Amino acid sequence: MGTVIMHNVVSVDGFIADKNDEVGPLHDWYFSGDTPITESGDHQYDHSGTGIGFKVSRASAEYVRSIWGSIGTIVMGRNLFDLVNGWEGQPPAGDHVVVVSHRPKPEGWHPEASYHFVDGVTAAMDKAQELAGERVVAVNAGEVGGQFLAAGLVDEVAMDVVPVVFGSGKRYFGSIDGQQLLEDPHVVIQGERVLHLKFKVRG
Incomplete structure (x- = not known):
């Protein structure tokens, strides 16, 4: 089975969106650099609706390419699906x-x-692993991501930390109850207006 990574862009005070599900400046770094995420500059990853594709700093591009290229299956909650209409398939x-x-x-x-609607985190993870094979399962952070972490189904936590303070909103770890220990970060990459961090979940 592949590694399960919980991932999201997040403010420095731990929010992935405001109370109205608006991300504000959290995604600005995706469009403020000079390096396309894809080597060829094609629009494979262009789901912004702008038609310009993602362009980030060189440091971020290398990191994001490696992460996105390793993913076999994304796991998301119904709220996010409804907000983005499932990225139109x-x-x-x-x-x-x-x-x-x-x-x-x-x-x-x-x-x-290839979208599969599954009730419950354990069944959802079983399906995601089946579909991903040896590739990564990427779990979106938030309420659902917190449920996966609490259930012991997450191997690593990846955060793209943006220097903005929200004060309130939708938390990266949702309403998770109790402490969860992580190892020291094994990836620390400074991009432009973003800091990429990865932590292994302590077993």
Whole structure:
């Protein structure tokens, strides 16, 4: 089985969006650099609706390419799915998406897309691992991500920390209850307006 990484862009005070699910300046660094995330400059990762694709600093590009290139399956909650309409069936990375939801896929929604709606974190992880094989399972942070971490289903935590303070909003770890110990960061990369960190979850 592949590594399970919980990931998101996050403010320095631990929020992934404000109370209205607006990300504010958290994603600005995706578009403020001079290096396309894809070597060829194609639009493989362009899900911004701008048509310009992601361009980041050179340090960030190398890191993001390695992360996104390793992903087989993305796991997301139903709230995020509804907010972005499932990226219109084209996830920013990986070949498959598992949506943790009590409700089924919307009728007629992109039947060609490999999106699977599964009730409960354990069943969702089983499906995600099955689809990913030896590749990475990337779990979006937030309420659902916190549930996966609390259930002991996350191997690493990856944070793209942006120098902004939200004060309140949607927390990176959701409403997780109790302490979770992480190892010292084994990846520390300073980009422009973002700091990339990765921690292994202490077993």
